[in-house]
Amino acid sequence: EAQVTQNPRYLITVTGKKLTVTCSQNMNHEYMSWYRQDPGLGLRQIYYSMNVEVTDKGDVPEGYKVSRKEKRNFPLILESPSPNQTSLYFCASRGRMNEKLFFGSGTQLSVL
Amino acid sequence: RKEVEQDPGPFNVPEGATVAFNCTYSNSASQSFFWYRQDCRKEPKLLMSVYSSGNEDGRFTAQLNRASQYISLLIRDSKLSDSATYLCVAGYKLSFGAGTTVTVRA
Numbered sequence: 504e505a506q507v508t509q510n511p512r513y514l515i516t517v518t519g520k521k522l523t524v525t526c527s528q529n530m531n532h533e534y535m536s537w538y539r540q541d542p543g544l545g546l547r548q549i550y551y552s553m554n555v556e557v558t559d560k561g562d563v564p565e566g567y568k569v570s571r572k573e574k575r576n577f578p579l580i581l582e583s584p585s586p587n588q589t590s591l592y593f594c595a596s597r598g599r600m601n602e603k604l605f606f607g608s609g610t611q612l613s614v615l
Numbered sequence: 616r617k618e619v620e621q622d623p624g625p626f627n628v629p630e631g632a633t634v635a636f637n638c639t640y641s642n643s644a645s646q647s648f649f650w651y652r653q654d655c656r657k658e659p660k661l662l663m664s665v666y667s668s669g670n671e672d673g674r675f676t677a678q679l680n681r682a683s684q685y686i687s688l689l690i691r692d693s694k695l696s697d698s699a700t701y702l703c704v705a706g707y708k709l710s711f712g713a714g715t716t717v718t719v720r721a
Contacts, residue, residue, distance in 0.1 A: 536709065540656070543623070545702060545713030561708070591656055597709075601647050604709060606658035 505530045509594050509607030516584055517615050524579045524610050526594030532605070534597045535577040536561070537569065539590040546593065552577055584614040618642060619705050621712035628693055628719055635689040636715045638703030643684060645706040650677055650688050653700045653714065662688075662701065693719045 507528045516522055528535065536551035538561075548561030552571040566588055568580040577596075581588060594607040621638045628634045640648075648665035663670065665677040665686050676689040686705070690697055700714040 538711070543713065545621075546659070546711040548708065548710065551708065562710070593658060595709075600707065601664075603649060603661040603664065604651075604659075604704075606660075608658055609656070 505605065507594055507596055507605050507607040509592075509610050511610060512608060513611050515613045515615065518585055519583050522581050522584060522612075524581075524592060524594075524612070526577045526579065526607055527575050528577075528596040528605065529575065530596065530598065530605065531574065532596035532598050533574065535571065536595050536604070537567070537577070537579045538593045538595065539563065539588075540593065541590050549579065549592075584612075586614045588612065589614050617712075618708075618710035619703060619712040621703055621715050623713055623715060625716040625718055628717070630693055630695060630719055630721055632693050632719075633689065633691050634693055634717060635687060636701070636717075637685045637687045638705070638712050638715075639683075639685045640703075640705040640710075641684070642706050643681075647705065647707060647709065648677075648679055648686050649704040649709075650675075650686075651702040651704060651711075653702055659702055690717070693717075695719050695721060 533554045537549040538546040547563045550569040552558045592610045595604040650662040651659035652662045653659040669678040674691045678687045702714045703712045
């Protein structure tokens with residue numbers, strides 16, 4: 504089954520403790536992206552990747568890192584999480600330029 | 616200026632009504648346009664792509680106006696199950712609007 508898999512689904516952590524949210528897709532998609540969603544603000548893009556080893560900042564990249572060493576994986580890294588990074592995070596991927604985005608199920612992160 | 620802006624609503628309509636809302640985009644070079652539906656902070660799901668000539672999918676009609684840089688979504692004969700947040704997406708970076716909330720009441 505074609506899918507984007509995000510883990511974990513829920514995560515509660517404390518300020519400053521490094522964490523990684525994993526994202527994996529099995530559709531051989533070149534494009535992958537991370538979004539965060541906050542009430543009233545919709546989905547805001549954090550980082551995106553057009554292909555392996557090619558990543559670029561989205562609208563809200565501060566405090567986040569990503570890597571794209573393999574086509575299928577695009578982890579989101581928070582080196583020193585802060586409470587303002589408490590949010591709902593979505594990973595997504597797509598094939599060709601005009602094709603739809605496939606989304607993961609989301610990760611609800613709470614930073615205390 | 617945000618790349619994509621939407622009227623947040625909420626639109627509260629009775630069953631059977633027609634509801635329409637727009638989304639403006641700032642990048643005139645944008646080529647890809649979509650409408651997504653999101654329920655209760657679950658993952659967004661594609662509702663429909665938006666083509667230059669406009670397109671219809673059952674009760675849903677999407678239009679693109681390049682001159683004024685907006686896309687629209689029209690829902691005819693609203694059902695209770697249409698209650699959701701509708702997100703528009705534009706551009707090669709696939710920027711999302713903040714969403715338009717629609718509530719259909721019995």
